[in-house]
Amino acid sequence: MKKSVFAKVMAIVSAAAIMTAAFSVAAAADYPEDTINLICHAAAGGGSDAMSREVAQLLQDQQGWTVTVENKTGGSGSVAMQYVMSMNPDGYTIGTAPVELSMINALGYAEITPDNVDLLGCTMHWPAALYVSADAPYNNLKEFVDYCTENPGAISIANSGIGSIWHIASCVLADKTGIEINYVPYDGAQGAITALLGKEIEAAVVGSSEGYTYVESGDVKCLAVFGEEKSEVLPDVETAIEQGYDITVNCWVGLLAPKGLDEAVKTTLVDAIRQAVESDEYIEFCKGRGCDYSFLDPDEFLEMANADTEYYAQLISELGIAE
Amino acid sequence: MDYLSAIQHVLNPAVLLFILAGVMVGLVVGTLPGLTSVMAVSLITPLTFKLDSTYGFAMLLGVYNSAIFSGGISAIAINTPGTPASIAQTFDGYSLSRRGRTGFALGVNTIYSVFGGLFSTVCLMIACEPLARLALHFGSAEYFWLAFFGLAMMISISHANVVKGLLAGAIGLLLSTVGLDPLLGNKRFTFDNVSLLNGITFIPVMIGLFGISEMLYQMYTHKKTDERREEDIAHMGDKERVLPTAKEHRRMTLPALLGSIIGVVVGVVPGTGGDISALISWDVTKRISKHPEEYGNGSIEGLAATSASNNGAVGGALTTALALGIPGDSSTAVLLGALTMYGMVTGPTLLTKSADFVGRLYIIMLVANLIILPVGLLTAKACIKLLSVKSNYIQMAVLLICCIGAYSMNRSYTDVIIMFIAGIAGFFFRMYQYPLGPMVLGLLLGEMCETNLRRTLMLSNGNPVRLINTPIAIALMILVVAALVSPLISDLRAKKKAK
Amino acid sequence: MKKITGDTILGAVFAAAAAIMLWLTNTTLPSKAPMGDPGARIFPTGVSIAILILAVAVIVRSVRKPIRGFEGVLQDPEKKQSATRALLVFLDLALFLLLWNYIPFLAAGFIFLFLQCMIFREKLLFSVIYSASVTVALYVMFSVFLKVRLNL
Numbered sequence: 021m022k023k024s025v026f027a028k029v030m031a032i033v034s035a036a037a038i039m040t041a042a043f044s045v046a047a048a049a050d051y052p053e054d055t056i057n058l059i060c061h062a063a064a065g066g067g068s069d070a071m072s073r074e075v076a077q078l079l080q081d082q083q084g085w086t087v088t089v090e091n092k093t094g095g096s097g098s099v100a101m102q103y104v105m106s107m108n109p110d111g112y113t114i115g116t117a118p119v120e121l122s123m124i125n126a127l128g129y130a131e132i133t134p135d136n137v138d139l140l141g142c143t144m145h146w147p148a149a150l151y152v153s154a155d156a157p158y159n160n161l162k163e164f165v166d167y168c169t170e171n172p173g174a175i176s177i178a179n180s181g182i183g184s185i186w187h188i189a190s191c192v193l194a195d196k197t198g199i200e201i202n203y204v205p206y207d208g209a210q211g212a213i214t215a216l217l218g219k220e221i222e223a224a225v226v227g228s229s230e231g232y233t234y235v236e237s238g239d240v241k242c243l244a245v246f247g248e249e250k251s252e253v254l255p256d257v258e259t260a261i262e263q264g265y266d267i268t269v270n271c272w273v274g275l276l277a278p279k280g281l282d283e284a285v286k287t288t289l290v291d292a293i294r295q296a297v298e299s300d301e302y303i304e305f306c307k308g309r310g311c312d313y314s315f316l317d318p319d320e321f322l323e324m325a326n327a328d329t330e331y332y333a334q335l336i337s338e339l340g341i342a343e
Numbered sequence: 344m345d346y347l348s349a350i351q352h353v354l355n356p357a358v359l360l361f362i363l364a365g366v367m368v369g370l371v372v373g374t375l376p377g378l379t380s381v382m383a384v385s386l387i388t389p390l391t392f393k394l395d396s397t398y399g400f401a402m403l404l405g406v407y408n409s410a411i412f413s414g415g416i417s418a419i420a421i422n423t424p425g426t427p428a429s430i431a432q433t434f435d436g437y438s439l440s441r442r443g444r445t446g447f448a449l450g451v452n453t454i455y456s457v458f459g460g461l462f463s464t465v466c467l468m469i470a471c472e473p474l475a476r477l478a479l480h481f482g483s484a485e486y487f488w489l490a491f492f493g494l495a496m497m498i499s500i501s502h503a504n505v506v507k508g509l510l511a512g513a514i515g516l517l518l519s520t521v522g523l524d525p526l527l528g529n530k531r532f533t534f535d536n537v538s539l540l541n542g543i544t545f546i547p548v549m550i551g552l553f554g555i556s557e558m559l560y561q562m563y564t565h566k567k568t569d570e571r572r573e574e575d576i577a578h579m580g581d582k583e584r585v586l587p588t589a590k591e592h593r594r595m596t597l598p599a600l601l602g603s604i605i606g607v608v609v610g611v612v613p614g615t616g617g618d619i620s621a622l623i624s625w626d627v628t629k630r631i632s633k634h635p636e637e638y639g640n641g642s643i644e645g646l647a648a649t650s651a652s653n654n655g656a657v658g659g660a661l662t663t664a665l666a667l668g669i670p671g672d673s674s675t676a677v678l679l680g681a682l683t684m685y686g687m688v689t690g691p692t693l694l695t696k697s698a699d700f701v702g703r704l705y706i707i708m709l710v711a712n713l714i715i716l717p718v719g720l721l722t723a724k725a726c727i728k729l730l731s732v733k734s735n736y737i738q739m740a741v742l743l744i745c746c747i748g749a750y751s752m753n754r755s756y757t758d759v760i761i762m763f764i765a766g767i768a769g770f771f772f773r774m775y776q777y778p779l780g781p782m783v784l785g786l787l788l789g790e791m792c793e794t795n796l797r798r799t800l801m802l803s804n805g806n807p808v809r810l811i812n813t814p815i816a817i818a819l820m821i822l823v824v825a826a827l828v829s830p831l832i833s834d835l836r837a838k839k840k841a842k
Numbered sequence: 843m844k845k846i847t848g849d850t851i852l853g854a855v856f857a858a859a860a861a862i863m864l865w866l867t868n869t870t871l872p873s874k875a876p877m878g879d880p881g882a883r884i885f886p887t888g889v890s891i892a893i894l895i896l897a898v899a900v901i902v903r904s905v906r907k908p909i910r911g912f913e914g915v916l917q918d919p920e921k922k923q924s925a926t927r928a929l930l931v932f933l934d935l936a937l938f939l940l941l942w943n944y945i946p947f948l949a950a951g952f953i954f955l956f957l958q959c960m961i962f963r964e965k966l967l968f969s970v971i972y973s974a975s976v977t978v979a980l981y982v983m984f985s986v987f988l989k990v991r992l993n994l
Contacts, residue, residue: 562927
């Protein structure tokens with residue numbers, strides 16, 4: 021008697037298990053049947069917001085999916101990422117993965133690391149660059165470093181906010197060259213550039229894409245780009261590596277999903293995103309913004325994010341930011 | 344610049360239709376509290392990419408101008424600013440509305456919003472580059488004084504009860520310190536709540552403080568309101584009147600002109616926009632007015648100045664955006680993003696490289712404002728009809744709209760809770776005669792004041808002289824001192840007279 | 843001995859809140875700051891002290907010349923009715939915010955408006971039509987046109 025009850029229960033359980041599995045396979049095959057929500061960590065108007073809307077539009081045009089973008093700002097992206105992480109990993113809620121993903125844990129804002137999420141791919145990245153006034157006495161990174169060494173503490177560098185990627189970039193600059201500088205946080209990269217244009221401050225470290233137009237107009241000059249290779253928008257500026265300093269800092273934005281995404285759904289999503297990002301329209305979009313557009317697949321992305329997380333955690337604790 | 348061909352380009356039926364469509368969208372979004380022009384512009388932006396750039400920008404600029412104008416509609420009709428730029432319009436607009444002159448107040452809002460919009464567009468056309476360079480003279484010290492000047496207005500907003508006004512203002516300032524410290528990055532009063540890291544969001548507080556508490560307070564004082572309304576209707580023969588008379592226009596022209604100028608200047612400065620400019624205009628025109636006692640009590644001059652000023656800031660913000668590629672506010676940031684989508688490089692080179700397109704933008708700005716005029720006046724007529732239904736029906740719906748508005752701003756339930764708490768607080772404030780304006784002012788300007796003061800000191804290694812070592816900073820400091828001292832002097836005079 | 847009024851209590855609440863914030867500021871925030879920066883504590887400290895002083899001034903005034911807030915509402919039947927209704931609407935609002943988390947917006951919004959109609963003693967048929975039409979209109983406007991998902 022007892023045995024048969026047990027057998028019945030087992031039968032029901034296994035049937036249920038098979039059904040669930042079947043359902044999930046079916047779900048994956050039909051994915052997506054519904055609207056996909058893309059949660060953007062940045063406020064409307066910024067580069068990340070524009071990227072999300074561009075990708076959403078391309079997914080709509082190329083795949084016929086309906087993708088809506090929602091902005092959830094706050095806590096250097098942690099509000100949006102926490103929200104995405106709390107959602108069902110069914111592929112209907114995805115989010116942007118800002119570079120802050122590799123920093124907010126170290127900054128103590130929230131417990132989020134690249135391993136807590138399923139990364140879908142990196143869609144956009146651009147290097148940091150060192151900008152100074154056009155009439156400054158130094159013309160390349162070496163002269164700048166020499167000047168700073170001779171006048172320790174005389175140079176203040178504007179960045180886009182405490183704990184932001186460009187703040188970290190200026191810390192990396194000081195770390196790798198051994199110079200002594202003051203970090204002055206401004207309200208976003210625009211604020212930093214405006215202060216440099218108004219000659220309130222001697223230098224600014226922001227993204228290549230955020231300052232190159234002022235180089236063209238002759239208001240500022242760029243001493244070095246902190247990328248692996250020369251930036252397309254600043255073709256005459258040598259990278260820090262070319263000038264003999266081992267400095268690379270990139271800001272990146274990608275897409276992520278809650279941890280535990282079904283493999284089939286993930287493949288569908290990643291392929292669709294890859295197709296969107298590799299389209300001519302998207303490349304045009306990135307060029308217009310002065311950004312690079314190579315697509316990184318989830319594994320490459322995770323590797324880069326984890327490497328950054330490790331390095332920034334070390335820097336942040338050494339510098340004592342946000343204690 | 345070749346304006347003739349630009350005019351030819353813009354004055355074709357398709358472009359006009361797109362401007363009209365934009366104006367209508369802006370009208371809806373601007374009127375609903377919580378839905379800002381930023382949201383409207385960014386929602387429309389992807390849709391416009393399939394269009395020709397002129398068509399796209401016809402729509403976007405229509406939305407932008409109209410959303411700022413229509414924020415005033417809800418400020419006047421239900422005492423809830425539709426966008427932060429309309430906060431100052433509640434001071435006089437709503438009082439007028441309470442006296443049964445809703446239509447008239449909406450008419451003034453329309454006419455002088457258009458006035459401010461046109462004025463700022465003309466400034467943009469003749470002096471884009473030099474005006475934008477002016478913005479670069481605004482460093483941290485100047486921002487600090489500007490914010491301080493705004494804060495000094497707490498006194499004049501709360502003339503009836505200065506102590507309670509200052510107390511409310513200080514509470515606003517304290518609330519503005521919640522969130523990550525802007526210079527050191529550590530958490531202040533966040534109680535480990537991730538949603539509070541970026542501080543207490545302004546718009547939900549505004550909606551709660553004005554909208555929710557106003558509706559509850561109206562219900563609480565229900566009977567009295569009805570009597571007053573009936574009385575008003577009996578006395579006011581011109582309830583249906585929308586257009587001001589020539590005499591009223593004469594009173595309003597100077598304040599509106601001053602408001603527009605302040606709007607343009609404040610708009611040009613990055614990071615400050617229609618909200619601050621309208622507040623400052625209200626204060627400044629009050630000081631020079633022959634009837635300062637009417638201010639805050641249904642002054643048509645105050646309403647005209649604030650209406651003109653927030654739309655004046657639109658042109659100002661575009662100035663810096665077009666000439667330097669620095670967005671004056673978040674809406675212009677989206678617009679700049681849209682420009683890059685059309686393959687234009689924003690930044691100092693835009694004015695020369697894309698001169699044709701910029702010329703078209705100017706004409707679109709002018710036309711958009713001209714289209715707002717009839718649309719706004721017709722809306723005013725419609726609003727009178729709508730508001731003449733039983734007040735309960737409006738109050739109930741407004742409560743619901745406030746909740747949705749606070750939520751949709753950032754899709755955040757925390758914001759809704761903040762709105763709810765602010766609503767309760769606002770109710771008690773009203774009950775015990777604490778003025779609400781100063782609190783909003785404190786929350787709006789607190790961070791700007793603190794950050795820039797500390798940043799200036801950081802830049803000078805702690806030397807306070809840096810705060811006053813440019814002409815603009817000194818000028819602003821004198822204004823601040825004047826604003827703080829003048830109420831004392833007029834107080835003394837009044838006392839002498841009384842003796 | 844005068845009766846304690848709501849005005850005094852509100853002043854005391856602000857004073858107490860300021861005192862708590864002052865304590866929080868000086869226990870949870872770091873005192874050190876980089877060169878020149880006066881630090882994270884200075885601003886909240888200054889503002890809290892200002893609130894304390896102003897709140898004391900308000901308390902003193904309220905004792906001398908009290909403002910009538912809720913006092914006397916219950917004696918006047920007309921005022922009492924309005925006050926009760928406002929309180930009920932407030933509770934309805936709180937209920938709506940709670941329900942919104944669990945049930946779809948269309949249902950929660952309808953209940954919210956319908957209960958309000960009941961509070962104001964509207965006719966049943968009108969209440970249903972009004973609540974349904976306003977909720978649906980808002981839902982369509984936000985969800986469809988403005989792309990705001992209203993179901994939490």
